[in-house]
Amino acid sequence: MSDKKNKADAKEQDGDKNNCSISHNRKARFDYEILETIEAGLVLKGTEVRSLRDGLGTIQGAFARERDGNLSLESFEIPPWRYAHVHDQHEPLRSKRLLLKREQVNRLLKSVAAKGLALVALKVYFKDGKVKVELGLGRGKKASDKRQVIKEREEKRFLGRATKRYR
Numbered sequence: 001m002s003d004k005k006n007k008a009d010a011k012e013q014d015g016d017k018n019n020c021s022i023s024h025n026r027k028a029r030f031d032y033e034i035l036e037t038i039e040a041g042l043v044l045k046g047t048e049v050r051s052l053r054d055g056l057g058t059i060q061g062a063f064a065r066e067r068d069g070n071l072s073l074e075s076f077e078i079p080p081w082r083y084a085h086v087h088d089q090h091e092p093l094r095s096k097r098l099l100l101k102r103e104q105v106n107r108l109l110k111s112v113a114a115k116g117l118a119l120v121a122l123k124v125y126f127k128d129g130k131v132k133v134e135l136g137l138g139r140g141k142k143a144s145d146k147r148q149v150i151k152e153r154e155e156k157r158f159l160g161r162a163t164k165r166y167r
Helices: 002-018 026-031 046-053 102-115 143-165
Strands: 021-024 032-042 063-067 070-074 096-099 118-127 130-140
Touching: 026 032, 026 118, 026 130, 026 143, 032 118, 046 118, 070 102, 102 118, 102 130
Parallel strands: none
Antiparallel strands: 021 118, 032 096, 032 130, 063 070, 063 118, 070 096, 118 130
């Protein structure tokens, strides 16, 4: 009975291997008020995908912008894959094209231009063996908004500690 359970657990873990997170941009939710999130695919080279499978890649400060009528992801750094030949390597900071439908691209570009919003990369992950990026359409927060978020977080933490003491 336990062998069957262990095999089932191993299969679940293998399934999770295809759907795992690579990198989070935690600061984006602090700096921006996220109004909407969108999932998009990325056009990558083979060495970039292998480097991401090794757990490398930083999405800190990554954003999307219009380039040649399409959206591309900028400032997403993927370090070179260490086992690749020198001539097969990719540039770490090259812009990566986003795979979205034309209607989505047009709608996002209109909202960014008209309302002064930004497209910020929130998370990069594997989904069914493909690299996906979660973009957030957000408005920049002011310093006072950020202070308010910090104050609420500290109050919540203080109340949690107080209730834990009296249990």
